[in-house]
Amino acid sequence: MDGRTFQDGLGSRADLAGAKSALTDAVRNWSLSVDLTRYGLGTEQLAQVYDQVFFENPGFFYLENGYSYTTRQTRENPGALVVSVVEPKYYGEFTIQDIPAYEAAVKNALSVLRPGMTDFDKALALHDYLAENCGYDDTLTHYSPYHALIHRTAVCQGYLLAYSDLLGRAGVKNYPAVSTSQNHGWNTVRLDGNWYHVDVTWDHANELPEGWVLHTNFLRSDQGIQSTGSLHRDWAAPNACTDTTYEDSFLPSLRDPVLYPPEGGAYFLLDGRLCCSTDLSSLQYEVVSEAGTGEAEDPRTGMVYSPRDARLAYFDGSIYYTDSVHLYRYELASGETSLHGTYSYGGGFLYGLSVIGTDGDGSHASLVMEVRAYPGGPFQSTYTLKPTLSPATAHRIVCPSRGYRDVSADQWYHEAVDYVLENGLMNGVSLDTFAPGGTTTRAMIVTVLYRMETDPSAGSNAAFSDVAEGSWYAEAVNWAASSGIISGVTDTAFSPDTPITREQFAAILFRYAEYRGLDTGTGEPLSGYEDVSRISGYAEQAMAWAGAAGLMTGRTETALAPAGTATRAETATILMRLAELLSQAR
Numbered sequence: 001m002d003g004r005t006f007q008d009g010l011g012s013r014a015d016l017a018g019a020k021s022a023l024t025d026a027v028r029n030w031s032l033s034v035d036l037t038r039y040g041l042g043t044e045q046l047a048q049v050y051d052q053v054f055f056e057n058p059g060f061f062y063l064e065n066g067y068s069y070t071t072r073q074t075r076e077n078p079g080a081l082v083v084s085v086v087e088p089k090y091y092g093e094f095t096i097q098d099i100p101a102y103e104a105a106v107k108n109a110l111s112v113l114r115p116g117m118t119d120f121d122k123a124l125a126l127h128d129y130l131a132e133n134c135g136y137d138d139t140l141t142h143y144s145p146y147h148a149l150i151h152r153t154a155v156c157q158g159y160l161l162a163y164s165d166l167l168g169r170a171g172v173k174n175y176p177a178v179s180t181s182q183n184h185g186w187n188t189v190r191l192d193g194n195w196y197h198v199d200v201t202w203d204h205a206n207e208l209p210e211g212w213v214l215h216t217n218f219l220r221s222d223q224g225i226q227s228t229g230s231l232h233r234d235w236a237a238p239n240a241c242t243d244t245t246y247e248d249s250f251l252p253s254l255r256d257p258v259l260y261p262p263e264g265g266a267y268f269l270l271d272g273r274l275c276c277s278t279d280l281s282s283l284q285y286e287v288v289s290e291a292g293t294g295e296a297e298d299p300r301t302g303m304v305y306s307p308r309d310a311r312l313a314y315f316d317g318s319i320y321y322t323d324s325v326h327l328y329r330y331e332l333a334s335g336e337t338s339l340h341g342t343y344s345y346g347g348g349f350l351y352g353l354s355v356i357g358t359d360g361d362g363s364h365a366s367l368v369m370e371v372r373a374y375p376g377g378p379f380q381s382t383y384t385l386k387p388t389l390s391p392a393t394a395h396r397i398v399c400p401s402r403g404y405r406d407v408s409a410d411q412w413y414h415e416a417v418d419y420v421l422e423n424g425l426m427n428g429v430s431l432d433t434f435a436p437g438g439t440t441t442r443a444m445i446v447t448v449l450y451r452m453e454t455d456p457s458a459g460s461n462a463a464f465s466d467v468a469e470g471s472w473y474a475e476a477v478n479w480a481a482s483s484g485i486i487s488g489v490t491d492t493a494f495s496p497d498t499p500i501t502r503e504q505f506a507a508i509l510f511r512y513a514e515y516r517g518l519d520t521g522t523g524e525p526l527s528g529y530e531d532v533s534r535i536s537g538y539a540e541q542a543m544a545w546a547g548a549a550g551l552m553t554g555r556t557e558t559a560l561a562p563a564g565t566a567t568r569a570e571t572a573t574i575l576m577r578l579a580e581l582l583s584q585a586r
């Protein structure tokens with residue numbers, strides 16, 4: 001050093017927004033380093049920008065809250081040292097292959113949402129999901145939202161990033177609150193113009209039996225969050241939280257996840273009474289059942305059961321809930337409560353209740369409900385209740401398309417939609433719609449076939465001028481072109497976004513079948529359809545084969561509709577039949 005002092009960056013002349021966007025892009029692409037010299041950041045400014053990128057993109061589950069960097073002098077600003085190359089830190093345990101698993105876990109968590117929910121409902125349902133399904137990581141090594149949603153244990157940073165990612169995708173504004181002095185972080189959430197603190201980490205009841213969820217740290221004011229624990233001090237968060245409506249209500253006393261059954265409404269137990277609200281954000285509710293709210297004492301142990309130990313669970317149109325020894329069933333359609341079972345283990349009380357799922361294979365199926373009792377230690381005194389269900393009811397509970405309101409059990413394509421969803425071949429077009437009547441584009445078909453390949457060869461660049469390198473379908477198109485499955489609409493164009501016609505679909509399937517070594521035979525010429533003559537020459541053999549193989553039937557008894565576009569429901573059906581064909585041929 002020559003004794004000169006340098007200014008830390010260009011101060012107010014630094015381009016923070018530009019740096020943030022460059023850093024965000026770099027992290028999105030898992031770049032190991034990014035040159036930020038041109039933005040003129042000082043080291044303090046870099047810390048601020050990195051923090052924003054980290055907390056505003058909670059879906060970057062692979063990004064650590066740390067980085068290294070170099071600074072340098074530039075010719076244009078010789079008096080200043082500006083941040084030059086920044087190396088974001090990535091967790092060594094994740095690779096790009098982990099993205100689908102993370103996305104699937106996010107989707108699974110978001111499936112607790114129902115159409116028509118208010119932001120309040122979304123914040124509550126996601127809080128309850130995370131608090132119930134993620135435990136505190138005592139090894140202090142799980143910092144990522146990936147850990148929270150997939151390993152299901154995390155420290156506060158994992159909880160807060162997972163909650164932030166879920167809220168963001170549900171359209172609820174939120175921002176982290178971080179206390180450096182307390183080494184703790186949580187979330188702030190905006191509902192109806194007001195900001196509130198939510199600390200999911202502390203609402204996971206580590207010391208309480210499984211399935212319990214506290215609401216002590218849900219929707220607190222600045223004042224209120226400080227009263228719930230000494231770690232809630234000295235935080236930095238951009239918005240003041242002043243509203244105390246929710247912390248002054250019954251909400252903090254709830255100790256079960258609130259149930260949002262598909263039939264509508266929000267259900268919860270308040271001192272053993274089953275309550276229902278049609279708009280919980282207003283805090284209005286009615287008591288729908290008062291069965292079994294008394295205290296009870298176990299004569300042998302002297303233990304006292306309190307109505308606050310009551311539990312509830314939803315299953316197939318009914319809400320089940322416990323008192324000290326009884327299991328009640330509240331039927332949503334009729335509003336009637338009946339006694340469903342009595343615990344007779346011999347001493348102790350019921351304290352847990354969860355619907356585990358169904359057993360059986362669809363031909364016979366039963367609900368397995370686990371009821372835990374105390375004393376006896378966790379799980380030692382569980383027993384299951386198995387009301388037998390009809391196969392249709394059993395299917396409804398596990399049905400992959402149950403979340404889509406435009407797919408119902410009596411539609412001809414139901415099974416096919418289930419199949420493509422279950423096997424990851426197609427997805428819904430939104431959280432709760434599948435769009436069975438929507439069209440399928442050429443790029444989508446090729447991408448699905450590519451997904452059906454377990455280990456596809458990379459394929460050379462097909463050089464279609466309308467297939468941009470790096471687009472979501474580029475790899476699939478290159479693979480399909482170099483495998484002889486597609487040939488483009490001209491020598492230089494693939495027309496990826498055009499809806500696929502039925503004859504184009506048949507031709508692609510035909511070549512794919514050949515590529516997979518299926519016997520495509522000679523195929524009986526098609527007959528019995530009035531529009532056979534409209535089939536293009538290149539697709540004649542393919543349409544005949546597809547018909548004979550049962551992949552593609554006429555659209556009506558007399559029409560093949562070769563130039564008609566394939567709906568998503570038709571596509572799903574064809575893909576299911578194709579998969580059957582491939583598995584038979586194996």
Ligand SMILES: [Zn+2]
Binds near residue numbers: 395399400402414
């Ligand atoms: Zn189904």
